[in-house]
Amino acid sequence: MTITAINPYLDSNFAPIQEEITTDTLKVIGELPPNLSGMFVRNGPNPQWSPIGQYHWFDGDGMLHGVRISNGQATYSNRYVRTRGWKIEQAAGKAVWSGLFEPPQKDNPHGGYKNTANTALVWHAGQMLALNEGGAPHAIKLPDLQTIGEYTYNNQLVSAFTAHPKVDPKTGEMRFFGYSFSPPYLQYSIVSAAGEIVQTVPIDLPMGVMMHDFAITENYTIFMDLPLTFSPERAQRGEPPMMFECDRPSRFGIIPRHGDNSNIRWFETSPCYVFHTLNAYEEQDEIVLIACRMSSTTVLKADDSQTDPDADIPRLHRWRFNLSTGKMREEMLDDVPAEFPRINENLLGQPTRYGYAGRMGKGSLPLFDGLIKYDLSNNKSQIHEFGQGRYGGEAVFAPSIGGTTEDDGWLVTFVYDESGETSELVVVNAQDITAEPVARVLIPQRVPYGFHGTWVSEEQLGSSV
Numbered sequence: 001m002t003i004t005a006i007n008p009y010l011d012s013n014f015a016p017i018q019e020e021i022t023t024d025t026l027k028v029i030g031e032l033p034p035n036l037s038g039m040f041v042r043n044g045p046n047p048q049w050s051p052i053g054q055y056h057w058f059d060g061d062g063m064l065h066g067v068r069i070s071n072g073q074a075t076y077s078n079r080y081v082r083t084r085g086w087k088i089e090q091a092a093g094k095a096v097w098s099g100l101f102e103p104p105q106k107d108n109p110h111g112g113y114k115n116t117a118n119t120a121l122v123w124h125a126g127q128m129l130a131l132n133e134g135g136a137p138h139a140i141k142l143p144d145l146q147t148i149g150e151y152t153y154n155n156q157l158v159s160a161f162t163a164h165p166k167v168d169p170k171t172g173e174m175r176f177f178g179y180s181f182s183p184p185y186l187q188y189s190i191v192s193a194a195g196e197i198v199q200t201v202p203i204d205l206p207m208g209v210m211m212h213d214f215a216i217t218e219n220y221t222i223f224m225d226l227p228l229t230f231s232p233e234r235a236q237r238g239e240p241p242m243m244f245e246c247d248r249p250s251r252f253g254i255i256p257r258h259g260d261n262s263n264i265r266w267f268e269t270s271p272c273y274v275f276h277t278l279n280a281y282e283e284q285d286e287i288v289l290i291a292c293r294m295s296s297t298t299v300l301k302a303d304d305s306q307t308d309p310d311a312d313i314p315r316l317h318r319w320r321f322n323l324s325t326g327k328m329r330e331e332m333l334d335d336v337p338a339e340f341p342r343i344n345e346n347l348l349g350q351p352t353r354y355g356y357a358g359r360m361g362k363g364s365l366p367l368f369d370g371l372i373k374y375d376l377s378n379n380k381s382q383i384h385e386f387g388q389g390r391y392g393g394e395a396v397f398a399p400s401i402g403g404t405t406e407d408d409g410w411l412v413t414f415v416y417d418e419s420g421e422t423s424e425l426v427v428v429n430a431q432d433i434t435a436e437p438v439a440r441v442l443i444p445q446r447v448p449y450g451f452h453g454t455w456v457s458e459e460q461l462g463s464s465v
Contacts, residue, residue, distance in 0.1 A: 008365055009057040013391070013416045013423075013449050016046040016060065022077040022144075023444055030439040032072045032427065033410065035401040037458040039143055040412045040425065041066040042393065043130055044450015045118045048080065048089055052098040056300075057366075059099030061086050062118030062130055062138075064145045065414065065447050067425045070458065074425070074441045079145035081130045081138050085114035100300060115150075119163035120452035124174045125195030126463050127151070128456065131163040133179070133212065142456060142464050156197040159187040163452070164276070166216040169346050175216050175257075177223065181208035181230040186223065190258065201260040203253070207231065210242065215280035215289055216349045218257075222280055222289055223264075225251040227271050228297060244296045246271055246308065252328075254287055254321055267321050267328045273297040275314065278341035281351045285324040290355065290376065292339050293317040293332075314339045316357065316374065333379055336360075338372050340394035340452070344406050353377050354407045356395055356430070367391045367449075371411060373433040384411075384433045386426075389418040391449070397430060398455040407431050410438070412455065414447045423447035 008014060045060025062081035067074050080086055088110055089096050097114040098105055105112050115135030122129050122137075129137035129151055136157055139148035151157075159178025167174045172193025179186050184202035192198050203223065208230035215222040227248035235241035250272050255264040277291040292314035299312065316333045337360035343352050353376055358368030368391055371384040386392050395411040403409055411428040425441040 007055050010047075010051075010055055012418070013421075013446060014057065014365075015448060016048075016063075017078075017446055017448060019445060020077075020079050021445060023075050026074045026076055026444070027442045028072075028074060028439050029442065030427075030437060032069055032074060032439045032441070033400070034072060035403075036398060036410055036427065037070050037401060038398065039066055039068040039456045039461060040396060040398070040453060041121055041128070041142075041145070041456065042414060042447075042450050042453030043081075043118060043121050044448060045116065046080070046448060047095070048086060049093075049095040052095045052102065054099070054101040056100040058118075060116065060118055061089075062116050062132070063448075063450075064121075064130065064140065065450070066143065066145050067412075067441060067443075068143050069441075076441075076443055077143075077145055078445075078447075079147070081117040081140070082147040083115055083117050083138060084150070085110070085116065118451070121454045122165050122167065122174070123454055123456050123460055124165070124167050124191065125172075125193065126460075127195065128454075128464070131161060131165070133163045134160055137161050142461055153191070153195075153197045158200055159189065162212075162214070164213040165191075166214070166348060167345070168216065168218075169348055170218070175221055177203075177211070177214060179209065179211045181232075185209070186211065188221065188223075188255070188260075199258065203255070203261050203264060212275050213277050213291075215277040215291070216257075217280050217282045217287060218349050219282060220257060220280075220287055221255050221259075222277075222287065223253040223255070224274055225253060225266070226273050228273055242300050244271075244273065244298070246296055252289070252319065252321060254323070265323070265326075267326075269319075269328060269330060271296065276339065276341055278316070278355045278357070279343050279348065279352050281349060283320075283351065285322055287321045287323065288351075289319040289321070290333070290341075291317060291319075292341055292357065313337050314360070316341070316355070333376070334372070334374065334381055336372065336381070339366070340368070342395060342397055344397045344399060344409065346399060347406060352406060354430075356397060356411055358392065358394060359383060361391065368393060371395050371413070371428065371433065373407075373430065382433050384428050384435075386415050390415050391418070392416070392426070393450060394452055395428070396453045396455045399457075401457075413453075414443070414450075416447065416449070421446060
């Protein structure tokens with residue numbers, strides 16, 4: 001008898017769910033704070049059909065899970081992001097596109113790439129956007145999570161759109177980039193507070209790289225040219241087209257906020273990879289970047305020859321780039337593996353004292369067994385434990401209405417309980433992170449593990465277009 005190994009990303013709480021539901025008021029254990037009012041929405045992969053060939057977690061169709069909180073009560077709904085690819089496969093009744101682990105589909109009549117819109121979300125200029133870094137955003141209607149359609153800024157969008165755009169809380173501008181595996185390898189864009197693309201400039205890179213995130217300060221933008229590279233020449237030789245080049249340095253490019261390729265400055269350091277940045281800010285002559293750094297990555301299994309024992313283990317680091325001397329310093333802030341870092345977004349690009357991240361559980365799967373609160377002023381941290389057999393995701397900071405201090409608010413995230421095979425939204429007091437959650441909202445169906453979420457305030461919901 002042949003036993004076929006189960007893909008771990010199609011099993012347990014990584015497995016997709018089929019139903020889209022909308023609920024009435026949900027049961028709450030504890031009490032939802034009266035000054036917490038808005039909607040938490042999280043994106044993640046949820047394949048509509050059995051995949052073609054080997055499935056990678058990044059391949060699944062985007063599904064949104066939303067919990068709206070108002071007057072101490074909560075409701076839940078979930079919806080697929082109805083992309084062009086989702087609609088084509090829905091009509092076909094089967095998967096039409098293969099994934100990252102399969103050879104390119106050069107003969108697919110619908111094109112070789114499916115924009116799944118499965119990675120992250122951003123609220124800007126009165127509009128929610130579902131994001132996938134390989135293509136255009138998709139506009140989403142709130143609070144019902146219905147897909148409006150691709151959002152191309154009246155056809156002004158000329159590049160892909162990062163899953164991690166940055167909205168400047170002071171000006172309302174949004175900065176984003178798009179990377180490509182053919183020239184131009186990187187394009188940098190700015191969207192006005194009114195929601196119009198006002199700048200797109202190419203940035204020179206030596207070759208195509210997978211650039212998942214970046215960072216902003218008040219006056220600068222920071223790009224990361226890291227050695228997870230794409231090479232058509234390798235592919236022609238039968239080697240992995242995408243691989244981490246452990247002998248290639250990492251480069252950090254700092255560009256004035258409205259600058260272009262002529263005034264970007266590059267700082268070179270040892271090879272590493274960064275999926276997600278926490279924040280960046282200016283301090284006298286220095287640009288300070290804080291992010292989760294790993295020494296290398298095998299995330300796409302592109303190169304089986306890697307022997308780095310620290311591969312794929314992210315830890316919080318800080319870089320200081322001195323614009324006067326051209327020197328840089330790099331230091332590890334915490335040795336506990338952690339990912340999905342977040343801050344109070346009202347202070348993005350400004351000096352912040354606190355940061356938050358998911359604590360990585362033991363094992364090879366990306367499971368988070370707790371939350372970490374970093375006090376960056378003294379390099380100390382506190383941990384919120386989810387409990388035995390309970391695993392969560394990225395915790396989004398929801399500011400308290402009328403709050404006056406940086407950490408006055410709540411961390412919200414979905415948590416899955418393996419013993420009961422149930423999901424809930426937990427609300428943790430950010431000022432008392434080691435305590436039990438102030439509220440646990442019981443979700444009537446399982447919420448599979450996903451990627452990134454956002455908090456949309458009641459005020460923002462009222463201003464949606």
